[in-house]
Amino acid sequence: MTDETTATDETTTTDEGAADTKRKAMLLGGMAAALLLFGGLYLAWASGRVNEDLADRNERAQQLVDDFEASRGPADEPNPTSAPIPESGPSLAPGEVMVVHRVPGDDYGRLAIRHLDGTRTLLDRTCMRVHIATDHGVCLAENEGVVASFTTTFFRAENLNADIKSYASALPSRARISPDGTFSAVTAFVSGSSYVDIGAETTTIVTIDEIDSNRLLRGANQFTIDSDEARFNNQNPQYWGITFAADEDEIYVTGFFGDKPEVMHGTLDNMTIEPTGWVGSCPSLSPDGKTLVFKEMTADNSFELVVVNLETNTKHTLGETRSVDDQVEWLDNDTILYALHREGGDTVVQPEFDIWMLDIAEGSEPELFLPNANSPAVAR
Amino acid sequence: MSPRSLDRTFIGRSTEYGAHLGDTYRVYPSVRSMPPTQAGQQSGRRGRVLSQNLLALGFTSFFTDISSEMVVAIVPLFLTTTLGFSFFGFAAYEAAYQGTNAVFRIWGGSIADNRQSHKKTAATGYSISAVTRLGLVLSALVAWVPAIPFLLADRIGKGLRTAPRDALISLSTAPDRLGMAFGVHRAMDTAGALLGPLVAFLVLSSAPGAFDAVFVISAMFAAVGVAVIWMFAQEKPQKQVNQNQRPRIIDQWREVKDTKGVAKIATAVGMLSIVTVGDAFIYLVIQQTSNLSARYFPLLFVGTALVYLVLAVPLGRLADHIGTRPVFLAGNALLIVMYLVVGFSGLGLVASLLCLGLLGAYYAATDGVIPAMVSQLVDTHIRASGIAFVTVVIAVARMLSALLFASLFETLGKTSAMITLSIAMGVAVLVSIQLMAPRNVMTND
Numbered sequence: 001m002t003d004e005t006t007a008t009d010e011t012t013t014t015d016e017g018a019a020d021t022k023r024k025a026m027l028l029g030g031m032a033a034a035l036l037l038f039g040g041l042y043l044a045w046a047s048g049r050v051n052e053d054l055a056d057r058n059e060r061a062q063q064l065v066d067d068f069e070a071s072r073g074p075a076d077e078p079n080p081t082s083a084p085i086p087e088s089g090p091s092l093a094p095g096e097v098m099v100v101h102r103v104p105g106d107d108y109g110r111l112a113i114r115h116l117d118g119t120r121t122l123l124d125r126t127c128m129r130v131h132i133a134t135d136h137g138v139c140l141a142e143n144e145g146v147v148a149s150f151t152t153t154f155f156r157a158e159n160l161n162a163d164i165k166s167y168a169s170a171l172p173s174r175a176r177i178s179p180d181g182t183f184s185a186v187t188a189f190v191s192g193s194s195y196v197d198i199g200a201e202t203t204t205i206v207t208i209d210e211i212d213s214n215r216l217l218r219g220a221n222q223f224t225i226d227s228d229e230a231r232f233n234n235q236n237p238q239y240w241g242i243t244f245a246a247d248e249d250e251i252y253v254t255g256f257f258g259d260k261p262e263v264m265h266g267t268l269d270n271m272t273i274e275p276t277g278w279v280g281s282c283p284s285l286s287p288d289g290k291t292l293v294f295k296e297m298t299a300d301n302s303f304e305l306v307v308v309n310l311e312t313n314t315k316h317t318l319g320e321t322r323s324v325d326d327q328v329e330w331l332d333n334d335t336i337l338y339a340l341h342r343e344g345g346d347t348v349v350q351p352e353f354d355i356w357m358l359d360i361a362e363g364s365e366p367e368l369f370l371p372n373a374n375s376p377a378v379a380r
Numbered sequence: 381m382s383p384r385s386l387d388r389t390f391i392g393r394s395t396e397y398g399a400h401l402g403d404t405y406r407v408y409p410s411v412r413s414m415p416p417t418q419a420g421q422q423s424g425r426r427g428r429v430l431s432q433n434l435l436a437l438g439f440t441s442f443f444t445d446i447s448s449e450m451v452v453a454i455v456p457l458f459l460t461t462t463l464g465f466s467f468f469g470f471a472a473y474e475a476a477y478q479g480t481n482a483v484f485r486i487w488g489g490s491i492a493d494n495r496q497s498h499k500k501t502a503a504t505g506y507s508i509s510a511v512t513r514l515g516l517v518l519s520a521l522v523a524w525v526p527a528i529p530f531l532l533a534d535r536i537g538k539g540l541r542t543a544p545r546d547a548l549i550s551l552s553t554a555p556d557r558l559g560m561a562f563g564v565h566r567a568m569d570t571a572g573a574l575l576g577p578l579v580a581f582l583v584l585s586s587a588p589g590a591f592d593a594v595f596v597i598s599a600m601f602a603a604v605g606v607a608v609i610w611m612f613a614q615e616k617p618q619k620q621v622n623q624n625q626r627p628r629i630i631d632q633w634r635e636v637k638d639t640k641g642v643a644k645i646a647t648a649v650g651m652l653s654i655v656t657v658g659d660a661f662i663y664l665v666i667q668q669t670s671n672l673s674a675r676y677f678p679l680l681f682v683g684t685a686l687v688y689l690v691l692a693v694p695l696g697r698l699a700d701h702i703g704t705r706p707v708f709l710a711g712n713a714l715l716i717v718m719y720l721v722v723g724f725s726g727l728g729l730v731a732s733l734l735c736l737g738l739l740g741a742y743y744a745a746t747d748g749v750i751p752a753m754v755s756q757l758v759d760t761h762i763r764a765s766g767i768a769f770v771t772v773v774i775a776v777a778r779m780l781s782a783l784l785f786a787s788l789f790e791t792l793g794k795t796s797a798m799i800t801l802s803i804a805m806g807v808a809v810l811v812s813i814q815l816m817a818p819r820n821v822m823t824n825d
Binding site for chain 2: 021024027028031032035036038039042043046047049050054190235236346348349350
């Protein structure tokens with residue numbers, strides 16, 4: 001066979017091939033267009049479905065909030081959620097509580113003040129989690145954008161527009177301001193998003209910050225452990241959920257060294273921590289420093305709240321039967337507040353939470369403190 | 381006829397159209413088996429790179445990667461959070477998952493070689509993955525339908541298609557343009573991987589929480605990818621050693637292993653992979669060392685992928701000019717620099733970016749270059765098996781590496797662990813230079 005015939009053969013093949021390719025390309029184009037149309041229609045339907053669902057949930061939640069307020073205060077008061085936003089910020093009276101508003105819809109995630117009568121005023125700042133003490137507040141917020149990113153911002157509780165400083169953060173989880181407003185402690189998930197599998201997929205970072213200075217952040221893993229026990233040789237301990245005492249030095253923090261999370265006690269000045277012997281996590285110290293509440297993990301991976309009287313060193317389980325995955329806040333020296341995810345509610349899109357109130361005395365039962373809100377922070 | 385079209389005709393005879401045109405033409409299974417004069421011509425003029433098959437496979441990978449990365453982006457920590465896997469449970473699952481992937485990779489390579497059906501095998505793999513998306517739609521809409529079997533079936537499809545696809549790329553490309561061809565394919569693949577999460581985000585921002593919509597759109601992209609490979613890719617059947625008696629996998633592997641240079645290349649690649657730290661781990665170290673970079677954590681992957689995307693084609697071309705082995709070895713040498721940066725610096729923004737750049741360059745210099753390197757050695761009738769063999773060696777080595785490094789890091793701490801690793805990598809590169817020396821591997825390159 002000569003080169004000439006080869007060339008002819010190839011030309012024929014190429015011509016046929018070209019026609020064939022063109023036909024196939026048109027077929028593919030048609031198919032892609034049909035798929036694009038179907039995908040677009042499905043997306044439009046899904047988007048409509050989601051919006052409808054959200055509108056439904058908004059209506060139901062708003063009704064719940066209205067009913068709650070009506071059951072507590074005079075019925076003829078104007079709807080406080082539609083009240084104008086204060087210009088500079090709220091002045092919180094002692095006993096008023098700053099919360100994150102959890103009514104699905106446009107206002108979801110905004111800060112709000114729960115007044116003594118159970119009504120609320122919405123504020124002009126959006127946070128995933130908030131805490132305040134004195135004039136200092138910390139807001140953990142998610143940024144808008146393609147990749148998930150988060151910002152920790154310190155602000156003046158009396159003037160929401162006055163930021164003190166802010167920095168980038170990982171997925172935020174717990175926030176506390178020390179009683180005098182000197183320090184803040186923020187826990188974020190470096191990886192994972194659940195305390196159930198801490199040490200495996202979930203790793204956390206705690207940063208302690210002096211709010212009014214520019215001193216470097218201190219991570220809880222920079223603390224020295226004042227103990228010879230073997231488990232503290234773990235090279236990769238996890239810390240989360242700090243609570244501050246009134247002296248601005250003493251702290252309690254959760255530490256995980258490979259087995260079970262335990263409550264550690266420490267001091268900021270010496271940067272040391274030591275084991276307390278209590279197995280549990282997310283401690284919260286009462287304002288008078290006499291009582292500590294934390295959560296214990298049960299056999300079925302849920303959390304129950306326990307209380308320790310630090311003076312008598314006695315412990316009992318609190319009267320909350322549902323699993324509480326929160327660091328509790330103290331309303332006063334005998335009462336705690338915590339948020340619970342609404343049972344059976346949506347867990348993905350604008351999940352709803354309620355704040356519950358519980359007396360720490362044995363045999364007390366929880367009472368609804370505020371529907372459709374979480375992250376309570378009490379003004380003192 | 382211009383010199384270029386002459387060149388094409390020549391390439392056509394050797395690899396592209398050989399079997400179509402019948403036995404009249406002498407079919408040269410690889411560069412190595414060509415008469416010296418023709419092989420000499422080969423290095424003088426270069427064949428075309430963008431064959432229809434390469435474009436078809438590139439677009440298939442592009443669309444399929446959009447599809448699968450959409451899913452990956454929205455199923456984070458699915459196993460640990462939803463199924464409550466423990467750490468060791470998760471490790472066991474990982475091992476089983478890798479094992480399944482390896483088995484199907486070997487099987488896919490073997491079938492493709494035996495039946496000379498690289499396209500069909502790869503397309504079947506892509507089709508399986510596309511069908512699993514419909515299963516995921518179902519699991520998102522119906523509460524009692526679990527997602528796990530579909531996620532696993534997707535991996536089976538992936539295992540099945542990888543080796544035949546790479547073999548088909550090599551069979552559709554002139555031997556001296558393999559580096560660039562794989563570079564083009566990997567660049568298209570990576571572009572899809574970058575777009576996937578973006579598409580998922582766009583879908584979720586217009587319909588928050590509607591995972592079914594993400595899976596539906598993902599299925600659409602997968603369907604386009606599948607259509608492209610079935611319609612546009614063509615089989616490149618090569619001469620078969622035994623038409624009637626199909627060799628068993630073990631025989632194919634023996635033949636692969638006995639091919640001159642393959643054992644040495646596999647040893648070198650395996651050894652280098654053991655001292656290669658996975659990118660996920662590097663991201664974690666960067667993230668943990670510097671609080672500053674916490675916000676950039678999701679962007680670390682994007683940064684590395686962008687560098688890979690940009691460098692894949694140029695480094696592939698470089699491999700065609702100076703040889704695949706020098707580029708591959710230089711890519712591994714880049715890791716030594718990266719280890720030292722990770723070990724000694726506080727990993728501020730500049731150092732972190734440098735690490736991402738080095739990591740991306742490493743992938744560009746190795747990921748597509750390895751199948752190109754293998755293709756230059758392994759005869760066409762066992763090409764897919766050869767590629768499967770080397771990639772499975774890499775997978776096993778990476779598993780060992782993960783275990784090894786976890787314990788190294790725990791006992792030595794960051795700096796010492798990274799120094800140890802960089803020394804180990806240095807030794808491994810030096811040994812590999814010896815192992816891969818031309819006299820040990822091939823006679824002409």
